[in-house]
């Protein structure tokens with residue numbers, strides 16, 4: 001299934017002529033015989049599923065291309081942060097990025113499906129969605145912008161963390177100001193709980209929390225652990241509010257400039273890196289949750305308490321249904337059942 005998903009994307013890219021196609025290949029092709037040096041930048045820590053999958057992808061690409069491609073991986077926003085990594089990809093100043101899906105909403109508001117509250121039951125459901133015809137079509141909508149979606153990688157469910165008090169119900173969240181990665185649906189979701197929201201780049205979040213610019217953040221166990229939020233926030237509520245996935249994206253000009261055999265090497269390496277990201281997202285999520293439980297107050301909600309969050313946020317679905325489309329909601333809900341969506 002996954003292989004076919006990638007292959008379909010690859011085929012659509014090969015046949016595609018975008019406005020960006022006329023330019024040169026921004027990857028620095030070494031002088032005669034030297035490798036094509038490309039960059040993979042992302043904002044998460046090196047040890048996260050994204051960090052490790054990016055490194056695996058780089059290793060595989062280098063080995064399987066016989067040294068013809070060299071990928072340099074820059075974690076923790078070392079090269080580009082949330083605000084500029086997508087523009088850098090479009091300009092072909094970097095050849096691979098993996099932003100959380102919600103950060104793509106300026107291209108197409110339908111990407112808000114990934115941030116919809118309590119829609120995907122878990123990462124596996126969101127994976128099935130992105131591998132469905134509907135999910136693949138949505139990723140392909142980036143191609144006229146010079147961006148090719150190669151895959152999606154999961155990284156756990158988002159939880160709610162803050163410095164003020166334990167949160168069990170929406171009433172407890174009232175008045176808290178929460179850092180969010182992207183606007184739109186996440187703003188409306190927090191407002192539905194009576195909380196405020198502020199979009200802050202991932203790499204600025206620890207400082208914003210430490211300085212009290214915001215009271216808390218939405219984040220996965222794995223990011224909470226790697227970003228050391230427990231140093232500055234005391235209360236963690238296991239809301240499983242939404243699923244975090246990354247779109248693994250490349251530049252179409254770079255892609256079109258690759259020899260067909262190298263495109264196949266990239267596709268195969270991406271398939272393996274995706275499998276690793278899926279495995280690690282499960283393993284590290286559990287490991288990080290256990291580590292956090294040993295250190296700070298982790299509030300597990302009862303089903304009735306969680307239901308209060310679900311009920312309070314349900315009007316957000318109605319607001320976004322005309323923007324995101326019934327078809328996407330239907331495909332997302334179908335993806336909550338095991339088995340292929342279409």
Ligand code: LMR
Nearest residue numbers: 043044099100181202223
């Ligand atoms: C966030 O900004 O919260 C996430 O997208 C960060 C990441 O890339 O894991």
